[in-house]
Amino acid sequence: MTSQVLVKQISGLYRGSSIVDLGVVQSAINQKSAVSQLFVDSEHVEGDAQADPKHHGGLDRVLHHFPREHYGQYRRWDLISGFKDAPAMGENISTVGLDEHQVNIGDIIQIGEVKLQVTQPRSPCFKLNLQFDHQEFALAMQQSGRCGWFYRVLEPGTIHASDTITLLERCSDISVAEAMHIYFLPEFDAVQYQRLADCPGLAVSWVGSLQRRIANNAIEDWQMRLYGVQQA
Numbered sequence: 001m002t003s004q005v006l007v008k009q010i011s012g013l014y015r016g017s018s019i020v021d022l023g024v025v026q027s028a029i030n031q032k033s034a035v036s037q038l039f040v041d042s043e044h045v046e047g048d049a050q051a052d053p054k055h056h057g058g059l060d061r062v063l064h065h066f067p068r069e070h071y072g073q074y075r076r077w078d079l080i081s082g083f084k085d086a087p088a089m090g091e092n093i094s095t096v097g098l099d100e101h102q103v104n105i106g107d108i109i110q111i112g113e114v115k116l117q118v119t120q121p122r123s124p125c126f127k128l129n130l131q132f133d134h135q136e137f138a139l140a141m142q143q144s145g146r147c148g149w150f151y152r153v154l155e156p157g158t159i160h161a162s163d164t165i166t167l168l169e170r171c172s173d174i175s176v177a178e179a180m181h182i183y184f185l186p187e188f189d190a191v192q193y194q195r196l197a198d199c200p201g202l203a204v205s206w207v208g209s210l211q212r213r214i215a216n217n218a219i220e221d222w223q224m225r226l227y228g229v230q231q232a
Helices: 069-076 127-132 137-144 176-183 190-197 204-216 223-227
Strands: 004-007 012-015 020-022 025-027 033-035 037-040 063-067 093-095 108-111 114-121 149-155 157-160 165-169
Touching: 012 037, 063 069, 069 137, 114 157, 114 176, 114 204, 127 137, 137 223, 176 190, 176 204, 190 204
Parallel strands: 063 093
Antiparallel strands: 004 165, 012 033, 012 093, 020 025, 037 157, 063 149, 108 114, 108 165, 114 149
């Protein structure tokens, strides 16, 4: 396919190195600030931190991209108390006009000097409930699919706020929205899990999780991730 400009100009770039208390846990989600450029290497964004490296960051989650218009929808659903906008989701890249239906797993993306690959949707956790003061926020993100997505870095470099976002190559037919839908199906579906697991570029952790479901013929318990507590 020929390259396609997805976004002519980024809405915002963000990073933050501070880790602070967020309720009963520590998080960097609320500590990002707007910057004019991001220095990106293969493993991390310079000056950007994660409090929980097991579930955040890593080679498959170097950059988080979140559509800015989703904030308006979450406010309309009364899931955000007060006026919160980017980068309250902890995102590194904010844009308008590009969402989970237009981006596919495995997409090769060029932003400035940096070449990236889309790896997975954001898997929402209970820290979002604390961040937005709503006990059902993570579940609403899981069910709506308004989650944003992560990138791995193929070629490091600098991203500027004035850069365009260009699709260089499409490697799969599964959008981020469909990947989110399949991964969080309420009923076990080995066929759909295998289809997603076979998707080129999918994050290693998601491949492993899908394979474990198929092997165990069961879906893992989501209560701890969604609410911070085990199911009673």
